Amino acid sequence: MNKDRRKPKKYTFYLGITILLLVITIIMGVFAFTIYLGRYTQKSNPNRYGRYYIMIAENNSASFWKSVYMGAYEEGLLQDSYVDFLNDTFGGSYSKEDMMRIAIASEVDGIIVAADESDEMTELINEAAEAEIPVVTLYGDNTQSNRCTFVGIGSYDLGREYGRQVLEIMRKKQLPRAQVQVTPLYDEDGVRLMWTEKMIQRPVKVTVLMSAHTQDSGQNILCSGIQETIENEKQENVEIELSLVTIDDTNTFSVEESIRDIFMEEDLPDIIVCLNELNTTCAYQAVVDYNKVGQVNILGYYDSDTILKAIDRNVIYATAKVDAAQMGKYCVEALTEYHSFGNTSQYFMADIELINKDNIAEYLDGGAKSE
Amino acid sequence: MNKKLKALSDMSLQGKISSIYIMANLFVCLVNVLLILGINRMSGEMEMVYRDNLNLNELSESLDTVQNSMTDYLNAKTSDSLEEYYRSSQNYMQLVEGLEDEISGGSYERMKRNIKHMSGQYLEIADQTIDAKRGRNVEKYRTRYENATQLYDYINTYIYSLNNQQFKNNSENYTKLSQAFRLFETVGIAVIIAVIVANVCIITKLVGAIISPLKALAKSADEVANGNFEVELLEVQTRDEIGVVGRAFNQMVVSIREYIERIRHSMEVERAMQEKELLMESHLKDAQLKYLQAQINPHFLFNTLNAGAQLAMLEGADRTYRYVQNMAEFFRYNVKKGDATVTIGEEIELVDNYIYILNVRFSGDIHYEKNVDKSFLQVEMPSMILQPIVENCVNHGIREMAGKGRIWLNVYRIDDTVCISVRDNGIGMDKETIDKVLAGTYREEEHAEGSNGIGMDNVIARLKLFTEYEDVMSIISEGKNLGTEFIIYLQMREREDDDV
Numbered sequence: 001m002n003k004d005r006r007k008p009k010k011y012t013f014y015l016g017i018t019i020l021l022l023v024i025t026i027i028m029g030v031f032a033f034t035i036y037l038g039r040y041t042q043k044s045n046p047n048r049y050g051r052y053y054i055m056i057a058e059n060n061s062a063s064f065w066k067s068v069y070m071g072a073y074e075e076g077l078l079q080d081s082y083v084d085f086l087n088d089t090f091g092g093s094y095s096k097e098d099m100m101r102i103a104i105a106s107e108v109d110g111i112i113v114a115a116d117e118s119d120e121m122t123e124l125i126n127e128a129a130e131a132e133i134p135v136v137t138l139y140g141d142n143t144q145s146n147r148c149t150f151v152g153i154g155s156y157d158l159g160r161e162y163g164r165q166v167l168e169i170m171r172k173k174q175l176p177r178a179q180v181q182v183t184p185l186y187d188e189d190g191v192r193l194m195w196t197e198k199m200i201q202r203p204v205k206v207t208v209l210m211s212a213h214t215q216d217s218g219q220n221i222l223c224s225g226i227q228e229t230i231e232n233e234k235q236e237n238v239e240i241e242l243s244l245v246t247i248d249d250t251n252t253f254s255v256e257e258s259i260r261d262i263f264m265e266e267d268l269p270d271i272i273v274c275l276n277e278l279n280t281t282c283a284y285q286a287v288v289d290y291n292k293v294g295q296v297n298i299l300g301y302y303d304s305d306t307i308l309k310a311i312d313r314n315v316i317y318a319t320a321k322v323d324a325a326q327m328g329k330y331c332v333e334a335l336t337e338y339h340s341f342g343n344t345s346q347y348f349m350a351d352i353e354l355i356n357k358d359n360i361a362e363y364l365d366g367g368a369k370s371e
Numbered sequence: 372m373n374k375k376l377k378a379l380s381d382m383s384l385q386g387k388i389s390s391i392y393i394m395a396n397l398f399v400c401l402v403n404v405l406l407i408l409g410i411n412r413m414s415g416e417m418e419m420v421y422r423d424n425l426n427l428n429e430l431s432e433s434l435d436t437v438q439n440s441m442t443d444y445l446n447a448k449t450s451d452s453l454e455e456y457y458r459s460s461q462n463y464m465q466l467v468e469g470l471e472d473e474i475s476g477g478s479y480e481r482m483k484r485n486i487k488h489m490s491g492q493y494l495e496i497a498d499q500t501i502d503a504k505r506g507r508n509v510e511k512y513r514t515r516y517e518n519a520t521q522l523y524d525y526i527n528t529y530i531y532s533l534n535n536q537q538f539k540n541n542s543e544n545y546t547k548l549s550q551a552f553r554l555f556e557t558v559g560i561a562v563i564i565a566v567i568v569a570n571v572c573i574i575t576k577l578v579g580a581i582i583s584p585l586k587a588l589a590k591s592a593d594e595v596a597n598g599n600f601e602v603e604l605l606e607v608q609t610r611d612e613i614g615v616v617g618r619a620f621n622q623m624v625v626s627i628r629e630y631i632e633r634i635r636h637s638m639e640v641e642r643a644m645q646e647k648e649l650l651m652e653s654h655l656k657d658a659q660l661k662y663l664q665a666q667i668n669p670h671f672l673f674n675t676l677n678a679g680a681q682l683a684m685l686e687g688a689d690r691t692y693r694y695v696q697n698m699a700e701f702f703r704y705n706v707k708k709g710d711a712t713v714t715i716g717e718e719i720e721l722v723d724n725y726i727y728i729l730n731v732r733f734s735g736d737i738h739y740e741k742n743v744d745k746s747f748l749q750v751e752m753p754s755m756i757l758q759p760i761v762e763n764c765v766n767h768g769i770r771e772m773a774g775k776g777r778i779w780l781n782v783y784r785i786d787d788t789v790c791i792s793v794r795d796n797g798i799g800m801d802k803e804t805i806d807k808v809l810a811g812t813y814r815e816e817e818h819a820e821g822s823n824g825i826g827m828d829n830v831i832a833r834l835k836l837f838t839e840y841e842d843v844m845s846i847i848s849e850g851k852n853l854g855t856e857f858i859i860y861l862q863m864r865e866r867e868d869d870d871v
Contacts, residue, residue, distance in 0.1 A: 014577045015394070021569060022398050029405050029562070033412075036551065047476040052484070082474050084481055089532055094525075102525045105492045106485040 051081040051109040053335055055328075056099045057138070058114050059092050059252070062277040064302045064324050065114075068138065071328025072112060079336045083112070083328075092252060100124040104131055110335040111135045112151075112328075115142040117217055134338045136331045140218055149334040151348040153322050155218040158352055159225015162273050162299055165318050165354070166206055166226065166240075167233055169271055169297050176204045176238060176270075203239035206230070207262065207269035209279045210244045219275055226273065243269070247279060256282045263290045270297060271317075277302040280319065284310045303355055303363060311360050318356035321363075326350045381610040384581065391577045395570045402566050406559045413555060417548050420541045423479075427534045431527065433463040434490070438523045441497050445504055445516060456501065460494055467491070482533040486526060493522040584613050588620055600627055656836045660753075673702035697727050704754075712837075714866050715782060715791065716748030718757045722780065725758050729765060737769060741780040749865045750789050753837045757791065759830050760857045764795035767855075772797065789861045796854040805846045838862055 055072055057065040069085045076083040086099045094102070096113065097120050103111045104127055111128055115121050115137040125135045125145035134148040141150040169175070181200045185193045208223055223244060230240050245262060248254040259282040262269070274280040280300035284307070287296050293315050300307050300319035310316040330348035337344040355363055382390065436459040443452035470487040471480050496519040503512035587605055594602045602624065607617040680695035701724040704717070719741065726739045761778060769776020781792040800808075807813035811828040834843035838861060847856040 014573055014580060015390075018394050018398065018573050018577075021573075022394075022401065025398075025402060025562075025566070026405065029402070029409075033405075033409050036555075049474040049476070052474040052481070082476065082481065084478075089478075089482070090528065093528065098525070101521065102485070102489065102529070105489040105522055105525065107488040107492070108485075 049076075049080055049082040051079075051335075051339065053081055053083045053110040053112060053332065054086050054099075054103040054106070054108045055083055055112040055138070055331070056086050056096050056103065056114065058276075059087060059096070062281075062302070063304045064277040064322070067324035068328040068331075071325030072332050073328070074325075075329040075332040079332060081109070081332060081336065083332060097121065097124055100128070104128050104133060107131070108133060109339070112138050112331040112335070114138045114140050115145075115147070116140045117142055117144070121145070134335055136334050138327065138331055143217060148338050149344050149346055149348060151327050151330045151334065151350070152218060153327075153352055154349050155221040156225040158320055159222040159227075160229045161225075161320065161352065161354060162222070163226040163229025163233070165299050165356075166230060166271055166273070169299075169317055170204055170234075170238070170240075173270075173297065176201050201239065203241040204271070205267065205269040206240060206242045206271045206273065208242065208244050208273045209259065209275060209283070210246045211275070212246055212248055212250050222275060249278075255279065259283055260286055262286075263292070268292060268296055270295075271299065272296060273299045274301050277304055277307070280316065281306055284315055287315055308355070308360065308363050311355060311357060312364060314357065318354055321353040321355050323351045323353075384611045384613060387581050387611060388578065391574055391581075395574055398570060399563070399566055402562060406562065409555060409559070410552075413548065413552050417545065417552070420545045420548065421538075423537050424534055424541060427530055427537065430463075430466050430486075431530045431534070433459060433466050434523065434526060434530070437463050437494075437497065438520070441500060441516075441519070444501060445512065448504065453501070456497075460497065463490065464494060467494075479533060479537060482529060482536075486529050486533070489522060489526050489529065493519060493526060496522060581611075581613070584609065584617055588613065588617050591624075592620065595624060595627075600624065600631065660833060660836055673699055676702060694728070694731050697724050697731075700724050701728060712751050712866075713754040714748060715743075715750045715752055715789070715861075718752060718754065719743060719748070719780065719782075721755075722757045722761050725761060726778070736772075736774045736776060737765060738777040739780070740777065743780070743782045744784070747782045747784065747789050750861060751864045751866050752791075752861050753833045756830055756834060756859065757793065759827065760793045760859075763827060764793060764797065764855065764857070767797060767800075769795050769797045784863070787863050789863055790858055791861065792856055792858045794854060794856040797852075799848040799851050799853045800846065800855050801848070801851075805848060808846060809844065834859060 053072075053076060055069055057068070065085075065087070069083070069088075072083045073085075086103065090099065096115075100111065100113060100121070101124065104124070111133055113121075113125070113135060115125065115135075117140075121142050122145040125137075125142055125147050128135050129146040129148075135145070137145075137147045137150045137152075139152050141147075141152060179200055179202045181198045183196050183198065185196050187193050206226075208226060210219055210223070227242055230242065234240055245258075247258040249258075255278055259279065262272075263286050272283050274283050277300075280298065280302065281304070283298050284300070287293055287298060298310075298316045300310075300316045301322075302324070303319060303321040307316060307319050311319060327348075327350040330350065334344045334348060437456065440452050440456035440459050443449065444456055467487050467490040470483040472484050472487055473480055474484065475481055496515055500512050500515040500519055503515055584605070584607070591602045591605055604621045604624065605617045607614050607621065676695055676699040680692055680699055683689075683692035683695050701721065704721050704724070722741075723739075726737060730737055730739075757780075761780075764778055765776070769778065775796075777796045779792070779794040781790075781794075783790050783792070804813065808827050809831065811831055813827065831844055835841070840860060840862075842860065844857060844859045847858070848854070
């Protein structure tokens with residue numbers, strides 16, 4: 001019986017295999033194709049959010065602002081809000097004021113802006129407030145406007161900290177240095193008789209790089225903080241010459257040129273205090289390029305990788321680390337609060353930390369950072 | 372399931388082969404259709420890649436038209452430009468309405484949302500500008516125009532930026548898609564090749580499976596053609612044409628075997644019958660011989676003669692005694708040898724007795740001479756042959772010759788044949804009678820006096836049966852009163868010694 005069955009089975013066996021192959025091919029083909037094509041036609045994140053905020057920062061695309069934005073963005077996601085970074089969208093082609101107008105015209109639910117004390121900004125903030133868009137000023141305030149809150153750093157405290165650092169540098173580097181002053185001695189007829197040598201003490205030159213926006217109250221407060229600290233805490237016989245150099249940051253790329261101008265002068269400052277990340281980076285590069293490491297000391301701002309490395313290499317003496325993400329977070333919190341209760345606190349202050357050679361190891365690599 | 376399988380295997384050959392080809396073609400066709408569908412879908416996707424860009428371009432152009440028509444109207448205040456403005460702003464509004472208004476995680480959606488809101492404001496301001504122009508409020512429409520233009524710039528930049536980003540993204544997608552397309556092409560070709568190869572394999576296997584019984588059939592047929600009918604019968608499972616032919620072949624082989632068997636059997640029967648026939652013939656011959664011998668029954672005569680001879684001897688009649696003794700010898704020969712083969716010598720002895728008796732009876736009228744080579748005395752021959760011939764000679768040849776009758780007996784040899792010649796000098800025989808005698812049709816009217824009853828026909832018949840010669844006797848007669856010579860021919864067959 002078995003033997004009898006064998007041959008028809010052979011035929012049907014092959015027929016069965018054919019059909020099986022057919023079905024497998026079709027199923028596999030459709031499956032593979034769908035998956036394969038699906039990879040290319042994936043739609044973007046379909047998440048929807050309740051509120052839409054726009055953040056406008058200074059146009060220098062420093063990592064500081066990125067950090068602030070990331071803080072705001074992450075907090076926004078938690079609060080069912082989406083925070084857009086308008087500088088990213090337009091990539092420097094518009095001024096803050098233009099972007100403010102765009103934000104107002106876009107009828108967003110809130111604006112976070114790195115404001116200044118200019119009238120135009122005041123006007124725009126008021127315009128936004130009229131259109132019932134709450135405005136949070138970030139880092140730089142506009143006190144006269146109807147902004148709902150200001151998120152920034154304690155400028156006076158930061159100034160005091162900078163002041164203390166200036167004094168520490170003077171102590172450590174034994175500034176001011178003694179200088180031999182050689183002057184010629186002439187007789188009555190104007191004939192030079194001899195050279196006289198005199199040991200004099202040159203005053204310690206401290207230069208604070210200021211933004212061109214003179215109305216920025218923050219940096220003025222900061223400067224007075226430095227000034228007061230130095231005046232109060234310096235040794236009596238030491239002369240400190242504090243100069244405020246305005247850096248032209250109205251145009252793109254002008255900052256770097258302005259900082260290099262300082263180094264072109266004969267009389268170099270002993271200490272340069274930078275109040276933002278870009279200035280710090282530019283000053284650091286200039287010191288290296290002009291071979292003034294050790295001679296010019298930099299007090300920086302923010303903790304970008306470049307700056308941290310520079311501290312490690314003793315080019316930058318110390319830097320103020322502002323908790324940028326915290327600032328962004330405060331902004332969104334303030335806006336959410338405003339939408340919920342119609343009001344919010346007037347000020348939010350972000351934490352400041354000082355990074356120098358002593359604690360640089362904690363920040364240098366990711367592993368240490370996470371610990 | 373089994374039923375279905377059975378139905379499959381019972382399909383006709385055409386059905387099977389057709390189904391295989393249909394299946395194979397269907398397979399290739401299906402794969403092709405799938406590939407084509409895939410290609411279609413991919414090319415559709417590729418066309419869709421830049422659709423968003425096209426839409427944005429349309430939006431941008433529409434916005435330009437609105438701005439230009441507004442500017443035209445502000446410049447010249449023509450009704451054409453106003454109409455154009457309304458039409459284009461209507462169109463632009465419709466386009467903008469189509470944009471999403473969702474705060475989405477996707478940047479494109481958010482940008483579209485912003486463009487939508489800004490466009491709403493822009494159109495509002497533009498309307499206000501047109502209204503101010505109509506009211507000839509120069510200061511107002513100038514300011515509003517500036518505002519509108521500023522917004523127009525922003526929107527344009529936004530659209531441009533979005534367009535750029537999308538284009539960049541789409542280009543990436545396009546590159547990926549076209550790479551995928553290439554890959555798909557390659558895979559498609561590979562799939563088709565694989566399918567074709569698989570098809571070829573499967574078709575070969577399937578056709579082989581269908582054809583294999585045909586091969587077995589051909590092999591068997593070849594063997595049968597070469598004469599081997601003892602081939603193993605084919606296993607036939609299918610009901611297709613091959614199955615039919617296979618069954619027919621098996622039937623044919625079986626039939627041929629049966630036929631061969633039948634023919635063989637009938638041949639054997641025939642042979643047996645022939646044997647039987649031959650046996651019967653010999654039996655018949657035997658019977659005939661016995662029958663013919665039985666015609667002469669001299670028992671009684673012999674016994675009585677014997678008694679007579681004893682009586683003659685008691686009475687002292689010596690000649691009578693001898694005569695009766697010869698008579699008794701003569702008849703005893705008949706009793707003793709009547710059913711057996713004898714030798715020529717015995718037969719001649721009988722003739723001697725007979726002549727003695729006749730000579731007593733006819734007072735020595737018959738002159739008898741014999742010339743016999745003794746070496747032939749042992750040659751076998753049937754009994755009671757010579758005596759009837761001699762009797763015939765006496766009766767028809769010499770009885771009336773009154774003492775002048777003579778009889779000669781000669782035995783001689785020609786080649787392997789022993790010839791016994793009995794000649795008389797009697798009245799002779801005419802040709803007609805000779806023929807009749809030789810043909811066995813001659814009948815004597817009555818048994819002649821002193822005859823022992825054995826006719827010439829009996830003699831000739833018995834000689835023929837014994838010798839199996841056709842010509843066993845010849846009769847020679849020169850003419851009337853010139854005598855007759857009977858010659859009989861015998862095979863040179865000598866008696867074995869123990870029989871003597």
